[in-house]
Amino acid sequence: MTHKIAILGASGYTGAELVRLISTHPSITIAALSADRKAGMEMAEVFPHLRHLDLPTLVTIDEIDFTEIDLCFCALPHKTSQEVIAKLPMTMKIVDLSADFRLRDADAYKKWYGNDHSELEIQKEAVYGLTEFYREDIANARLVAGTGCNAATGQFALRPLIEAGVIDLDDIILDLKVGVSGAGRSLKENLLHAELSEGANAYAIGGTHRHLGEFDQEFSAIAGRPVKVQFTPHLVPMNRGILATCYVKGNAAEIHATLAEAYSGEPFIEVLPFGQAGSTHDTRGSNFVHIGVTDDRIEGRAIVIASLDNLTKGSSGQALQNANLMLGLDETEGLMMAPLFP
Ligand SMILES: NC(=O)C1=CN([C@@H]2O[C@H](COP(=O)(O)OP(=O)(O)OC[C@H]3O[C@@H](n4cnc5c(N)ncnc54)[C@H](OP(=O)(O)O)[C@@H]3O)[C@@H](O)[C@H]2O)C=CC1
Numbered sequence: 001m002t003h004k005i006a007i008l009g010a011s012g013y014t015g016a017e018l019v020r021l022i023s024t025h026p027s028i029t030i031a032a033l034s035a036d037r038k039a040g041m042e043m044a045e046v047f048p049h050l051r052h053l054d055l056p057t058l059v060t061i062d063e064i065d066f067t068e069i070d071l072c073f074c075a076l077p078h079k080t081s082q083e084v085i086a087k088l089p090m091t092m093k094i095v096d097l098s099a100d101f102r103l104r105d106a107d108a109y110k111k112w113y114g115n116d117h118s119e120l121e122i123q124k125e126a127v128y129g130l131t132e133f134y135r136e137d138i139a140n141a142r143l144v145a146g147t148g149c150n151a152a153t154g155q156f157a158l159r160p161l162i163e164a165g166v167i168d169l170d171d172i173i174l175d176l177k178v179g180v181s182g183a184g185r186s187l188k189e190n191l192l193h194a195e196l197s198e199g200a201n202a203y204a205i206g207g208t209h210r211h212l213g214e215f216d217q218e219f220s221a222i223a224g225r226p227v228k229v230q231f232t233p234h235l236v237p238m239n240r241g242i243l244a245t246c247y248v249k250g251n252a253a254e255i256h257a258t259l260a261e262a263y264s265g266e267p268f269i270e271v272l273p274f275g276q277a278g279s280t281h282d283t284r285g286s287n288f289v290h291i292g293v294t295d296d297r298i299e300g301r302a303i304v305i306a307s308l309d310n311l312t313k314g315s316s317g318q319a320l321q322n323a324n325l326m327l328g329l330d331e332t333e334g335l336m337m338a339p340l341f342p
């Protein structure tokens with residue numbers, strides 16, 4: 001049996017990545033694709049790398065007949081996503097890739113996104129989409145909220161350590177490098193080649209990045225008390241990938257053993273041998289996460305380095321993993337491809 005899906009925002013980076021992944025999926029068929037300014041175009045015109053595929057023409061969301069769709073991926077900008085989802089059939093399964101349904105607290109949403117949430121009733125049924133930690137809830141959910149890509153990377157490195165109580169909760173530093181596709185496909189001055197290449201810059205400095213809302217929510221829930229990490233992202237001149245270097249206080253051997261144990265049965269999470277670091281080179285184009293642990297010359301401190309691809313495990317791969325669960329399929333279907341190296 002094949003399940004019919006729609007992808008809203010298929011002319012964006014995460015939408016195109018969903019098409020790439022689903023194009024070889026044995027149990028899912030793409031029935032509809034939407035765009036905004038690019039509605040009316042063929043996917044092959046927008047994305048020549050997908051021209052071998054027989055795909056539906058990009059249409060506006062209003063033109064889609066959702067009665068024949070089993071599951072809808074929403075790869076739309078924040079705020080637009082909640083407006084669109086409110087108008088979709090209440091019975092249809094949805095995987096949202098935007099930030100609109102990640103934060104359970106309305107005040108936290110307003111604090112980090114600057115606007116009121118208009119769909120708080122729908123928010124109540126959303127399940128946070130970090131698959132490895134919400135698997136059962138995701139399998140039974142109608143609406144799953146995909147995580148931020150930076151937020152996913154930091155959580156893969158730190159969640160088991162907070163849960164096991166093996167690091168100092170008041171001394172966590174998260175230094176993160178992210179590739180430019182994380183910003184989406186729209187034109188922005190700081191993403192021009194001349195301003196992006198041959199350099200790197202920190203952004204959202206001073207603890208202002210909106211993914212701190214996700215870190216606060218998730219880490220505090222695990223610890224049972226407020227946990228605030230120090231987090232600075234850096235934009236670096238690479239197309240895909242995230243590398244998170246976490247500086248923590250704790251015993252490095254114990255931290256490594258805790259992560260190895262926590263992820264021992266996980267198909268997509270690789271805890272590296274002690275002393276090795278994760279690299280974006282080793283996870284690019286795949287749904288894998290690599291996590292390395294090393295000690296530090298300063299006694300009692302450790303460094304955890306995690307890498308993943310923002311467009312696969314950080315968004316579209318995670319979304320497909322969640323959709324597989326929601327459709328009763330094997331979680332790994334369509335996702336076991338090896339990373340692209342070099
Ligand atoms: N890029 C990443 O690494 C990650 C992204 N996300 C989130 O996923 C979502 C999609 O991101 P990404 O693919 O990068 O974004 P893009 O900017 O690349 O694509 C946005 C898509 O939404 C469509 N769109 C824009 N405005 C509207 C509108 N008003 N009505 C209908 N459709 C609209 C665009 O159509 P058109 O092309 O025709 O304008 C395009 O298809 C965002 O919420 C983002 O924050 C989450 C994790 C990681």
Ligand SMILES: CC(=O)N[C@@H](CCC(=O)OP(=O)(O)O)C(=O)O
Pocket residue numbers: 097098099147148149150151178179180181182183233235
């Ligand atoms: C390079 C860059 O700008 N990256 C984005 C991450 C995108 C992401 O995870 O998406 P959401 O906007 O859905 O949270 C950022 O740090 O804001």
